[in-house]
Amino acid sequence: MSLLRRILPGRHATSRPSGGYGPGPREFEGxxxxxxxxAKNRMVIAIACFGVFYALLGGRLVEYGLRSPETVSSIGRPDQLLVSRPDLLDRNGEVLATDIRTVSLFAEPNKIIDADEAVELLATVLPDLDMRGIHRKLSSKSKFQWLRRQLTPKQQSQILALGIPGIGFRPETRRFYPGGPTASHVVGHVNIDNRGIAGMEKYVDGQGLGDLAAAGMTVNEDLKPVRLSLDLRVQHVLRDELAAAMDRYKAIAAAGVVLNVHTGEVVGMSSLPDYDPNNPVEAxxxxxxxxxxxxxxxxxSTFKAFTTAMALDSGKVKxxxxxxxxxSIRIGGFTxxxxxxxxxxxxVPEIFIYSSNIGTARMADLVGIEGHKEFLxxxxxxxxxxxxxxEVAMPSQPAEWKKINSITISFGHGVxxxxxxxxxxxxxxxxxxxxxxxxxxxxxxEEADKLAVRVIEPSTSDSMRYLMKLNATKGTGGSxxxxxxxxxxxxxxxxxAEKVVNGRYNSSVRFNAFLASFPIDHPDYVVLVVIDEPKPEEGKSSATAGLNAAPTVGAIIRRSAGFLGVKPEFGNGTQELSLTY
Incomplete structure (x- = not known):
């Protein structure tokens, strides 16, 4: 015992159970x-692990709950980012084009269990699918295949309910044009990948947006809107009157523009027939x-304005x-x-208001061929x-200007x-x-003045305003x-202008135009309307520009002048008339 105490100090020898080998009561208790x-430590660790797991799960649920349904409907591919575009607005802030959220249907063929069944199920929701093409995609060994772009929410919900393994949805953006065809040729449109391919949509991409998208650097966030010079109210009036003119004169096409003469801003421009950019295949x-x-x-004959200005500005004509x-004038086999x-x-004023081809040709001849070409x-x-x-075309002109060319170009033929x-x-x-x-x-x-180039003398401009006013004044005989x-x-x-049919000018097929400016004493705007192949209005025997393009311009000015901030002026004692819209 004394030896045991020395070996195990602080411990006291106790009696052992029978056999002498098991622990004593104190050892059992320890x-x-x-x-x-x-056991308690293990329980705490297990509870902590479950707590962390459920906290992460709850956090993800909260995160998904705060996102849009389109975003959480499926997991998007990491290498395909959403393509966002800035809104396009008119000069007053009205929306011309904007992005809306949508989803597209894709498949992961390597996860498809039964391609035949998957095709049959999808056909119940999308009956117009190319069944053979879809089956080929689903049977391939690839990891990704587009099946249908830009689904409706109802289609997405119905496909989700089918529960097809390997089928998913990709959140995307779709371009929407609230005004439909109202400004389609100016605003343009995008392709299926939301990239601009026409009009100002293409211009926006050309300013860097397209490069970012191609590099995969586009982001799903709102971009600063792009404001255009168009006034949607004027644009509507312009298109409406052009459509009415096409119908009234049975024309194949009509187009027009309203242009600010001080800034060069296009306030309205339309060309009919047009298309709905929401359905760009029409384009x-x-x-x-x-x-x-x-x-x-x-x-x-709108070119006679330029010929007259050229003659006056040259100093050779007063x-x-x-x-x-x-x-008549006989030259080069033509009369x-x-x-x-x-x-x-x-x-000179009579040549202008009577639209004399002969008088205009003689003024051009006085200036000369080189002077004429240089002026234009x-x-x-x-x-x-x-x-x-x-979308801007290159003008055409004779390869070599001869006297016959200069003469015909003076009144609008040949260029x-x-x-x-x-x-x-x-x-x-x-x-x-x-x-x-x-x-x-x-x-x-001020910005326009920095870009402006003087092309004629102010005195020539004064004379042209006088002639334009004279030509549109009732009682002068002007066209x-x-x-x-x-x-x-x-x-x-x-x-x-007579159009060329089978290589010859046809006097019964015309391209009519009216070039106007108002208020003509101190002009703010130019309005040009062209009508392609108009027919005589009912009850009339002729279809010249003075009978169709001119009244169309008058209607556009009457309805849009108030939107442009141009106030009517009447003589003393004359009752002011209300504007028609």
């Missing part, structure tokens, strides 16, 4: 306490061309000069006559127009240019002589009198 502590139809900027035409407009010739000597180039009528809209370029050049005649490239984005007068609008002092010039 062992039990140790085991209880160990592929051959008659859906944007005739204002992407089509080139011989503009007929407003008081006269030219012989009797008979040039006046449509309604006066068969006498005409002054200076006005931007012979070169490709620079603006944001991608084909876009109607928008014609309006831009006309704005320079009205605003004091400054050529300002057009824009579809807001621009101040534009039907464009007159009480209180708004409209000036303008008609253009009735």
């Amino acid at each position: 062992l039990r306490k140790a085991q209880d502590a160990q 592929l139809q051959k008659d859906r061309l944007n005739r204002m900027s992407a089509g080139t035409y011989e503009m007929g 407003m008081t000069d006269s030219f012989d407009a009797r008979g 040039i006559r006046d449509f309604h010739g006066k068969n006498r000597v005409l002054t 180039t200076r006005l931007g009528l012979l070169t490709r127009m620079q603006t944001e809209l991608p 084909a240019t876009t109607p928008l370029q014609t309006a831009v050049a006309a704005a320079a005649l009205m605003n004091g002589g400054k050529l300002i490239e057009p824009t579809f984005l807001p621009r101040t007068a 534009g009198s039907r464009a007159a609008v009480e209180g708004f002092r409209v000036g303008g010039k008609t253009g009735t």
